[in-house]
Amino acid sequence: MSSQTDVRLDDAPDLRTEREATPGSAGRGSRSLRPGERDAGSYYGLPVLNRTPWSDHDIAGYLFLGGLAGASSTLAAAAELTGRPALARAAKVAALGAVGGSLYALIHDLGKPSRFLNMLRVFKVTSPMSVGTWILTAYGPQAATAAATELTGLFPRLGRAATVGAGLAGPALATYTAALICDTAVPAWHDGFREMPFLFAGSAAASAGGLGMLAAPVAQAGPARRVALAGTALECAATVRMRRRMGMTAEPLRRSRLLKAGMALSVTGALLGQALGRRSRVAAMAAGAALLAGSACTRFGIFHAGIASGDDPRYTVEPQLARLATSRAERDLR
Template sequence: MSGADAGRGGAGGGRPGREAPTGAYAGRRRRRRGRGERSMVPDASFSSYYGKPVLNKPTWKALDIAGYLYLGGLAGASSLLAAGGELTGRPRLAAPAKLGAAGAISLSLAALVHDLGRPTRFLNMLRVFKPTSPMSVGSWILVGYAPLTMAAAATEVAVRYRLLGSTAAEVASRYRLLGSAATLGAAALGPAVATYTAVLLSDTAVPSWHEGYRQLPFVFAGSAAAAASGLALAAAPTSQAGPARRTALLGAALELGAFQLMRRRMGIAAEPFDQGRPRILLRASEALTVTGAALALLSGRLRDRRVALAAGAALLTGSAALRFGVFHAGVASAEDPRYTVVPQRERLAAQGS
C-alpha cells in the first residue's frame, strides 16, 4: 500500500470508526466467530509506517566512529601488553606497546571530537557523571586513562633517549618508577577502555547492536587483544614477543567464538551481518584474524621477523575490518524497519505464551 493510499484511509478511502478493534483485542474478536465463519479481512502482515524506517539511522561518520571503536580497543589492550612486558622484564615488548597505546588513544579521541564537531561537546559530557549512561561512564574512563597512557609513553621516551639533563642516572631511576606506575594504572583501566564502546553501542535502539548486547563486549575484547598483539608482533623482537603471540591466539579465539555465538542468538537482527558491505568486511576480518593467529604461532617457532610482521599486519587489519563491519551492519539494520518490529513481536509473543 502506498503512502497516498494510507493517507486516504486504505483501499476504500474511508475512515474507520472508533469501535474498530485493533491489536490483541481484534484477535479475540476473531476467535469468537463461529466455526463456519471466515474473516473477510486478511491477517495483518508486516509493513512500515508510510514505508519509512521505524528508527532514525545513526548519523555518525563511519571513519570517525568505527575508527574510534577500533583505536580505543587497540589502546586499551596495548596497555595490558605493556604492563605484562614491564612485569616480566621484556622492555622491547613494553616500549612499543606503551607508545602504541598513547598514539591509538590520541587518534581515538581526535576521531570522537571530529565527529562531535567541537571539542566543547566532549567537555560538556564531563559536566555530569551518570552511572546509568554508558556514554558518561566511558567519557570519564577516557579522561582517567589518557593521561596515564601519555605519562607512560613520555617517560619511556625520556629514559630511552636520555632527555633528562645532567643528572641522568638519578632522574632516570625516578622516571622509570613514575613510568611503571603510569603503565600499571593504564593497564588497570585498559579492559574498560577496550570494551565500553560495545556497551555504548548495545545501549542504543539499533537492532544489530542492541540484540547482541550479551556477546558484543566479548567480541570487542577479543578484537582488541588481537589488534594489540598484532602491533606488538610487528614492533617487538621475536625473542621478547612471547606474550604477544599467546595474546594473539587467545584474542582471535575469543573474537571468532563470541561473534559466532552472538550471531546465532540474535535471530533476524543478525541478517545485516551477511549482506552487502558488512558481509565483505566481516568475511575479510575472519580470514585475516585466522591467518594472523596462525602466522603468530608460526613466527614463534621459526623466529622469523618477516612472519611476525605479516602476522601483525593481518591481526591489525582484521580487527579494523570487524569494527567497520559491525558499524555498517548496525546502520543497515536501522534503515530496515523489519529488524526493529519483528524482534519486538517475537518478545511479545514469548511473554504471552
C-alpha cells in the same frame, strides 16, 4: 466522469484500488518486498528508526583505536613486569598514538572539544557515554606519562606506576564502547549486548598482539603471540554465538563482507604468528599486519551492519511482533 471523492473504507465493488495506500508499495523511500517476505508493518516501508548520525570514519575508527589503545597498555604492563623492554616500549608508544587518534575521532564527531569537556561535569553510571568519558579521562594521562617517560628515560618509577595504571584501565577502555553501541535502539547492536563486550575484548587483544609482533623482536614477542591467539579465539567464539542467538537481527552481521574478512585475517594472523612467527621476523610482521587489519575490519563491519539493520524496518518491527505474540501466548497459558 467519476468523482475523485469515491474512495471508501469498506470492501464495496466501487472502491478505487489505485487510491489505496499499501505499505511498501509506493512513496518516497519505499522498497519492494523480497520473495516470501511479509510486510514489516512500517509506513510505506520507511525506516522506523532515525538514522544514526555517527560517521563511519569517526566512530568506527574510534571503536578500533580505543580497543587497540586499551589492550596495548595492558600488554605493555605485562611486558614491563616480565622484563621485555622492547615489547613494552612498542606497546606504550602504540597505546599513546591510538588513544590520541581515538580522542580526535570522538571530538571530531562531537563537533567541538567543549562538548567532550561538558560531559565531565557529571558522572552518570547508567550512561555508557558518561562512564566512557571518565574512563578515557583517567586512562589518557597515564598512557601519555608511560610513553613519555619511556621515550625520554626520565622518572622511571613514575613511568612504571603510570604503565601499571594504564594497564589496569585498559580493559575498561577496550570494552566500554560495546556497551555504548548496545545501549541504542539499533537492532544489530542492541540485540548483541550479551556477546558484544567479549567480541570487542577479543578484537582489541588480537590487534594489540598483532602490533606487538609487528614492532617487537621475535625473542620478546611471546606474550604478543599468545595474546593474539587468545583474543582471536574469543572474538570468533563471541561472533558465532551472537549470530546464532540473535536470530533474524543477525542477518546484517552474517552478510557483512567486512566481518568475514576481519575473521579470516585475524585467524590467519594468529595461526601464522604461532606457526612461523616464533622464528621468522618477516612472518611475525606479516601476522601482525593481518591481525591489525582484521581487527579494523571487524569494528567497521559491526558499525556498518548496525547502520544497515536500523535502515531496514523488518529488523525493528518483526522481532517486536514475535515478542508480543510470545507474551500473549504465555499469558493465555496462565
